[in-house]
Amino acid sequence: MDIKEIQNLIKFVAKSGASEVKLEMDDIKITIRTGSESDTTIVHQVPAAQLPVAPVAAAPVAEAAPAIPVAPAAVADENSKYITIKSPIIGTFYRKPAPDKPLFVEVGQTIAEGDVLCVIEAMKLFNEIESEVSGKIVKILVDDASPVEFDQPLFLVDPS
Structure with missing residues (x-):
């Protein structure tokens, strides 16, 4: 995962309204927290042997996705x-x-x-x-x- 993909992920999470997202992949672990005065992103490179067998954070990212169209649509109608x-x-x-x-x-x-x-x-x-x-x-x-x-x-x- 390169820096551009991480930046796009941060923007996606900020727009989604989720307060925290954790993502673990082959050799990288990312935690993104929003809702404070400044958004926080923590990126850790870890050896593959330390990672769990099944990715833990794949489900929270998928769960946050359905909430995205609901909130902006209501705000867009109100502010149109x-x-x-x-x-x-x-x-x-x-x-x-x-x-x-x-x-x-x-x-x-x-x-x-x-x-x-x-x-x-x-x-x-x-x-x-x-x-x-x-x-x-x-x-x-x-x-x-x-x-x-x-x-x-x-x-x-x-x-x-």
């Missing part, structure tokens, strides 16, 4: 009337321009096109993220000072 503002870059998300300054936006606040919603720090540069829509902030999907990926949802906005 809202516009999602996504991160245009990879970096660290900040809700304030400086630690001693007020937040850019809060839930329930009405925003206009061009209003600054947050800043994302990338390579020591702070990029202001401006709204491309007018509306009301319904939900802030990322915690302050958290890393964000490209195209990751940051805000839900009600355009009405």
